[in-house]
Amino acid sequence: DQFSKFDARKSEAELRNDAEFINQVNNIVGGLDSILNNLDKPGQLQAALERLADYHLDHKPRIGLEFFGPLQKYIHLYIESALNVAVGSEESRAWTDLLTALNKVIRDHAIDRLGLSDNDREAIDSSWKKLRSGAGGRRNAGIKLVQWMLRTIPNMRDRFNKFDAKQSDAALQRDPEFLAQVDRILGGVESLVNNVDDPVALKAAIDRLADAHLSFDPRVGLDYFGPLQTYIHDYIEEALGVGADSDEAKGWTDLFAAFNKVLKERTVLKIVSDNERAALRSSWDSLKSAAGGTQEAGVRLVLWMLQNVPNMRERFNKFNALQGDDALRADAEFVKQVERIAGGLESLINNVDNQGKLQAAIDRLVNAHLNFRPSVGLEYFQPLQENIYKYLESALIVAADSNEAKAWTHLLSAFNTVLREHSLEKIGLSDVDRKALESSWKKLTDAAGGSENAGTNLVFWLLDNVPNMRDRFTKFNAHQSNAALQDDDEFRNQVRAITRGIESFVNNVNNPAALQSSIENLVDAHLNFQPSIGLSYFGSVQQYIHLYIAKALGVASNSDEAKSWTNLFAAFNKVLKEHSLEKIGISDSDKRALVSSWKKLTAGGRQNFGVDLVLWMFNNVPNMREQFTKFDAKQSDADLRRDPNFLKQVNNIINGVGDLVDSVNDPGKLQANLERLTDVHLHFLPSVGPEFFGPLQKNIHTFIEQALGVGADSDEPKAWTDLIGAFNKVLNDHAIQHIGLSETDRRALDSSWKRLTAGENGVQKAGVNLVLWFFNNIPNMRERFTKFDANQADD
Numbered sequence: 001d002q003f004s005k006f007d008a009r010k011s012e013a014e015l016r017n018d019a020e021f022i023n024q025v026n027n028i029v030g031g032l033d034s035i036l037n038n039l040d041k042p043g044q045l046q047a048a049l050e051r052l053a054d055y056h057l058d059h060k061p062r063i064g065l066e067f068f069g070p071l072q073k074y075i076h077l078y079i080e081s082a083l084n085v086a087v088g089s090e091e092s093r094a095w096t097d098l099l100t101a102l103n104k105v106i107r108d109h110a111i112d113r114l115g116l117s118d119n120d121r122e123a124i125d126s127s128w129k130k131l132r133s134g135a136g137g138r139r140n141a142g143i144k145l146v147q148w149m150l151r152t153i154p155n156m157r158d159r160f161n162k163f164d165a166k167q168s169d170a171a172l173q174r175d176p177e178f179l180a181q182v183d184r185i186l187g188g189v190e191s192l193v194n195n196v197d198d199p200v201a202l203k204a205a206i207d208r209l210a211d212a213h214l215s216f217d218p219r220v221g222l223d224y225f226g227p228l229q230t231y232i233h234d235y236i237e238e239a240l241g242v243g244a245d246s247d248e249a250k251g252w253t254d255l256f257a258a259f260n261k262v263l264k265e266r267t268v269l270k271i272v273s274d275n276e277r278a279a280l281r282s283s284w285d286s287l288k289s290a291a292g293g294t295q296e297a298g299v300r301l302v303l304w305m306l307q308n309v310p311n312m313r314e315r316f317n318k319f320n321a322l323q324g325d326d327a328l329r330a331d332a333e334f335v336k337q338v339e340r341i342a343g344g345l346e347s348l349i350n351n352v353d354n355q356g357k358l359q360a361a362i363d364r365l366v367n368a369h370l371n372f373r374p375s376v377g378l379e380y381f382q383p384l385q386e387n388i389y390k391y392l393e394s395a396l397i398v399a400a401d402s403n404e405a406k407a408w409t410h411l412l413s414a415f416n417t418v419l420r421e422h423s424l425e426k427i428g429l430s431d432v433d434r435k436a437l438e439s440s441w442k443k444l445t446d447a448a449g450g451s452e453n454a455g456t457n458l459v460f461w462l463l464d465n466v467p468n469m470r471d472r473f474t475k476f477n478a479h480q481s482n483a484a485l486q487d488d489d490e491f492r493n494q495v496r497a498i499t500r501g502i503e504s505f506v507n508n509v510n511n512p513a514a515l516q517s518s519i520e521n522l523v524d525a526h527l528n529f530q531p532s533i534g535l536s537y538f539g540s541v542q543q544y545i546h547l548y549i550a551k552a553l554g555v556a557s558n559s560d561e562a563k564s565w566t567n568l569f570a571a572f573n574k575v576l577k578e579h580s581l582e583k584i585g586i587s588d589s590d591k592r593a594l595v596s597s598w599k600k601l602t603a604g605g606r607q608n609f610g611v612d613l614v615l616w617m618f619n620n621v622p623n624m625r626e627q628f629t630k631f632d633a634k635q636s637d638a639d640l641r642r643d644p645n646f647l648k649q650v651n652n653i654i655n656g657v658g659d660l661v662d663s664v665n666d667p668g669k670l671q672a673n674l675e676r677l678t679d680v681h682l683h684f685l686p687s688v689g690p691e692f693f694g695p696l697q698k699n700i701h702t703f704i705e706q707a708l709g710v711g712a713d714s715d716e717p718k719a720w721t722d723l724i725g726a727f728n729k730v731l732n733d734h735a736i737q738h739i740g741l742s743e744t745d746r747r748a749l750d751s752s753w754k755r756l757t758a759g760e761n762g763v764q765k766a767g768v769n770l771v772l773w774f775f776n777n778i779p780n781m782r783e784r785f786t787k788f789d790a791n792q793a794d795d
């Protein structure tokens with residue numbers, strides 16, 4: 001059953017003619033040769049045994065002692081028969097001993113694979129003996145454990161229907177169904193504890209226990225055993241009176257980590273039944289046959305997805321997904337996307353019978369989607385899972401409850417199970433973090449008398465602790481006293497906005513799709529402010545938020561509550577960093593090219609390079625020479641090179657450029673440097689703005705091409721163009737801010753002018769009306785005009 005590349009149930013004659021069987025034989029013989037050729041070289045022999053052990057244990061599904069144990073037991077029979085030697089001969093004993101040596105390594109490595117150290121195994125065994133040796137013995141130890149689980153594991157009480165799990169502890173202890181459940185749980189726990197030193201038996205026990213829980217309806221999976229792994233140390237510490245860093249606490253955490261690793265792998269196969277796996281393969285074949293091939297089957301499926309998965313069309317940026325179906329079919333980029341989607345789908349369908357390969361295919365696809373920018377998560381795949389049966393109904397003319405429809409639904413359920421776990425891992429919030437965030441926000445709001453008051457307290461603290469935060473607000477005076485701020489309507493509006501953002505996180509900590517969406521929406525909102533609010537502010541929030549939580553809740557600064565808020569803002573800042581780089585417009589290849597080209601450009605000294613650059617700018621940026629008042633910029637190049645004031649200006653310019661290049665790999669510093677340089681130029685008298693840096697962005701590529709001797713299509717000219725482009729984005733934002741017009745102002749001016757000038761000869765009529773209004777409302781304005789009589793009547 002272990003072989004998937006050939007049918008191992010064929011006759012021996014057929015197997016001898018099967019190319020894949022022969023390949024496998026050669027692999028096995030190669031493994032034996034690697035051992036036998038090193039029998040006199042202990043170091044190389046050990047390395048060969050370890051390589052062979054690791055190869056088989058890493059195979060999916062794993063090949064361990066359950067196969068090599070019987071081989072060790074019976075190999076002597078093959079040797080005695082093949083060589084015609086006696087039972088107990090040197091040859092038969094030698095092969096038995098060889099496989100004994102291999103199995104010793106496999107055993108050690110198998111235990112390592114499960115993640116249980118020698119200390120773990122000893123601590124698990126001894127601590128269980130202590131737990132069951134107390135008053136009431138084994139049964140009482142089980143009751144205490146299960147009642148702790150009911151209090152600690154989210155929603156666990158709702159899983160039981162044979163007894164009322166919401167009774168008091170005393171009532172539960174008298175309930176025969178509860179006690180029967182305790183015995184079943186005890187049996188499962190002891191099947192693990194009693195086999196910690198036997199990797200084959202332990203793996204088999206884990207497999208059985210995982211399958212049993214996954215077979216319940218509804219399934220009991222990682223949503224229960226994940227928190228159990230997270231919190232079990234609390235129970236062990238309390239029950240045994242040991243510390244958080246004790247061997248006992250660590251051992252039980254590692255035991256459930258080993259269980260959950262297998263549970264995750266087996267979850268996938270259990271979701272899709274045997275009948276459904278066959279239905280998946282046959283239905284995909286039918287879809288391809290009806291469409292005339294894989295590509296057209298993929299096109300039909302993707303077109304349906306665009307119609308039925310909310311907001312899916314907006315995710316694509318390499319083609320216009322809002323086109324009609326016919327235009328999409330003719331779009332080469334759309335066809336490429338279809339091929340990728342169909343390829344991913346086939347990687348699942350082709351491996352539904354192989355647990356390891358299916359798990360690996362799901363993991364690859366999950367990670368690919370989560371690493372898109374922006375990520376593609378459960379907000380897309382959950383609706384796809386819920387609606388895919390409709391596609392099967394229409395495409396194959398089958399019922400909603402057919403094996404085909406259920407198979408596709410369950411395949412996506414398996415995919416989404418892994419997607420949810422990986423989404424939470426990617427966001428970076430543990431089970432402990434999520435529980436602590438929910439409970440601490442409730443405490444903060446209860447203590448403050450509501451969420452808005454809790455938000456006000458937080459914002460006051462932010463204003464006092466985040467550098468320059470008060471200066472960011474333009475709709476109210478953030479430098480007022482706290483009492484005055486509380487009476488300011490605009491301040492209260494800002495508090496409500498911040499509080500809504502916080503609650504969109506806390507309320508969704510157990511919903512990775514909604515949490516990711518909330519984080520991305522809030523990140524983009526702050527980056528779209530003018531000027532933007534980035535890591536220079538939220539980095540400080542992440543750095544200091546634990547101090548606020550500690551003070552507000554009266555807990556230690558390293559408590560679960562304090563750490564959970566630090567980790568929440570770390571998750572936020574991780575996305576903020578990614579989106580900042582996208583908004584700035586500097587790609588990974590740009591960053592590499594900027595750093596490497598800067599080294600080449602400044603190899604002869606920064607000032608020498610700076611002089612060359614500024615002289616080139618004088619000749620290529622219109623009117624730039626007129627901007628300088630501290631030296632004569634119209635001197636000859638030779639004279640300028642000797643002018644100390646010119647050289648001082650060169651150093652200022654080149655230091656600014658160097659600051660940008662040095663920070664390209666740190667979006668927070670890069671954003672801060674861009675904003676600082678922008679503000680410096682806008683505050684010059686006269687200001688230096690887009691009228692100078694626009695032409696610089698347009699022409700900088702020619703300087704870089706000449707200075708480095710590279711082509712126009714190389715990475716370096718593009719990188720420098722993008723760097724100046726990033727500067728100009730910030731410059732434009734700040735220039736508008738510097739002028740004093742908000743985004744609302746600009747929208748209102750644009751729309752109102754269109755309304756004022758609507759109709760035939762609209763601009764002239766609007767102008768006449770405006771000037772006549774001036775005459776009647778601005779004192780003495782009529783007297784200013786000499787070329788006509790402004791004192792005439794309006795007509």
